[in-house]
Amino acid sequence: MSLAQKGRRVVLAGLVLLGGVYVRALAFTPVERFQGPAQKIFYLHVPAAVTTELAVILVGLASVFFLFLKDPRLDRFAEASAEVGTVFAAIVLTTGPIWGKPIWGTWWTWDARLTSTLFLFFLLIGYHVLRGAVTDAGLRARYAAVLGICAVVLVGFIHMSVYLFPTLHPQPIVLRPAKPGVPPEMLVTLLLSFGVFLVLYVGFVMQRYAIAQQREGAASDV
Amino acid sequence: MSEGVPQNAGYLVAAYIVVPVILLAYAASLYRRSTRS
Amino acid sequence: MRELLGQAWTVARKDLVLEFRTRTALLSAVVFTALVLTVFNFGRDPTAVATIDLAPSILWVTFTFAAMLALNRAFQLELENGALEGLLVSPLSRHSLYLGKLLANLGFVGVVEAVGLPLFVLFFNVPVAPVLLPLIGVIALATVGFVSVGTLFSAMVVRTRFAELMLPVLLLPFLLLPLTYAVQATARLLAGRPLSEVSGWLKLLAAYDLVFVTVALLLFPHTVDE
Numbered sequence: 001m002s003l004a005q006k007g008r009r010v011v012l013a014g015l016v017l018l019g020g021v022y023v024r025a026l027a028f029t030p031v032e033r034f035q036g037p038a039q040k041i042f043y044l045h046v047p048a049a050v051t052t053e054l055a056v057i058l059v060g061l062a063s064v065f066f067l068f069l070k071d072p073r074l075d076r077f078a079e080a081s082a083e084v085g086t087v088f089a090a091i092v093l094t095t096g097p098i099w100g101k102p103i104w105g106t107w108w109t110w111d112a113r114l115t116s117t118l119f120l121f122f123l124l125i126g127y128h129v130l131r132g133a134v135t136d137a138g139l140r141a142r143y144a145a146v147l148g149i150c151a152v153v154l155v156g157f158i159h160m161s162v163y164l165f166p167t168l169h170p171q172p173i174v175l176r177p178a179k180p181g182v183p184p185e186m187l188v189t190l191l192l193s194f195g196v197f198l199v200l201y202v203g204f205v206m207q208r209y210a211i212a213q214q215r216e217g218a219a220s221d222v
Numbered sequence: 223m224s225e226g227v228p229q230n231a232g233y234l235v236a237a238y239i240v241v242p243v244i245l246l247a248y249a250a251s252l253y254r255r256s257t258r259s
Numbered sequence: 260m261r262e263l264l265g266q267a268w269t270v271a272r273k274d275l276v277l278e279f280r281t282r283t284a285l286l287s288a289v290v291f292t293a294l295v296l297t298v299f300n301f302g303r304d305p306t307a308v309a310t311i312d313l314a315p316s317i318l319w320v321t322f323t324f325a326a327m328l329a330l331n332r333a334f335q336l337e338l339e340n341g342a343l344e345g346l347l348v349s350p351l352s353r354h355s356l357y358l359g360k361l362l363a364n365l366g367f368v369g370v371v372e373a374v375g376l377p378l379f380v381l382f383f384n385v386p387v388a389p390v391l392l393p394l395i396g397v398i399a400l401a402t403v404g405f406v407s408v409g410t411l412f413s414a415m416v417v418r419t420r421f422a423e424l425m426l427p428v429l430l431l432p433f434l435l436l437p438l439t440y441a442v443q444a445t446a447r448l449l450a451g452r453p454l455s456e457v458s459g460w461l462k463l464l465a466a467y468d469l470v471f472v473t474v475a476l477l478l479f480p481h482t483v484d485e
Contacts, residue, residue, distance in 0.1 A: 036228035041237040098237040102230035133419040
């Protein structure tokens with residue numbers, strides 16, 4: 001079975017498991033007292049956000065290793081992870097406002113998670129644009145790696161700055177359900193959802209990697 | 223217990239539909255791109 | 260270390276001399292800045308929104324444009340006549356090349372800002388005098404932030420298609436951060452807040468500069484080498 005086919009199977013499995021998470025979230029997890037049913041969007045929104053961050057961190061790591069090792073497989077992986085990350089970022093940026101409107105009364109808010117995901121989204125768009133604009137494969141890989149590393153450093157800096165200078169950054173003035181002290185059923189649903197999003201990430205990256213391989217006319221080396 | 227809980231299930235449905243739509247659209251895009259050439 | 264700086268200064272001086280000799284780029288950047296400030300001046304309704312609320316944003320949007328203008332032309336000189344290859348073949352270290360370009364760009368943007376700030380004070384009647392020194396500090400730190408990443412990216416972008424369009428697209432997230440810090444700091448300075456409230460933002464700007472000059476310095480060789 002080719003990499004792409006395996007990837008498709010993994011994604012299929014992931015989608016089925018997502019259905020399972022849906023059932024669990026909708027039927028077997030309690031409704032949050034103050035936020036109502038819309039709070040359950042959290043079970044999709046947060047795992048998507050974490051997966052986006054993971055995707056970008058992996059792009060950064062692959063980029064660093066690529067600059068040292070010059071292995072084109074690392075570049076292909078970075079390309080794949082970046083694109084999949086963009087998809088998950090889109091999920092965060094759509095579910096965020098849909099969650100925000102009933103809970104905070106506004107479609108958009110500059111809270112830590114949405115803001116950093118928006119940054120990630122712009123960075124990832126830039127990454128794709130750069131890759132598309134360079135015709136020479138070697139140059140493209142190197143440039144993308146440079147950008148990938150800068151992107152990860154930027155996101156790391158944003159996180160650190162929020163951590164080190166908390167008083168400078170506005171925190172959302174609303175109940176944050178993602179804290180410990182959350183009923184165990186909610187935590188379990190959340191963790192299951194993380195797992196499913198990870199499965200989807202892996203399956204998508206496998207397929208996208210295969211496309212990158214195909215494009216370079218490489219034989220099926222992984 | 224059901225008193226005072228906000229009635230915002232519509233948003234829940236919207237979000238729970240948007241997510242698989244995005245995922246399936248991407249899966250379709252990947253499929254198309256891999257079977258081309 | 261001395262050699263690094265010495266070489267960097269050589270590169271910077273070459274660029275700056277070229278700029279001041281021809282003056283066209285510099286002049287158009289200065290004129291552009293004046294134009295932007297004028298447009299902002301006429302575009303606002305002072306009875307609707309207090310100038311002091313808009314002022315920091317206006318100042319920083321103007322300076323960001325100025326920085327973009329500088330960065331767009333940063334490596335264009337080298338693109339012609341294979342000058343870049345010439346530089347690379349010379350015993351000049353890559354890091355010196357980056358530092359030199361950084362210094363030259365800072366010089367360019369600095370001149371534009373030096374003209375822009377007085378114009379800004381003139382048009383918008385902002386009480387800058389009591390906070391001039393810290394304000395210059397904010398401007399200096401933020402400019403280093405813009406230009407550090409911008410110099411790195413302009414080296415890459417110069418060999419891509421649609422270079423002038425690419426640079427803003429790539430740079431946007433990296434500009435937003437120092438820009439936000441700068442606007443926050445400027446707003447507080449102009450509002451007469453105590454320095455202790457501004458110091459946090461200054462520290463963030465300084466940290467950003469430290470991190471990104473280092474990262475850009477380390478990554479620069481990869482943008483010009485094989």
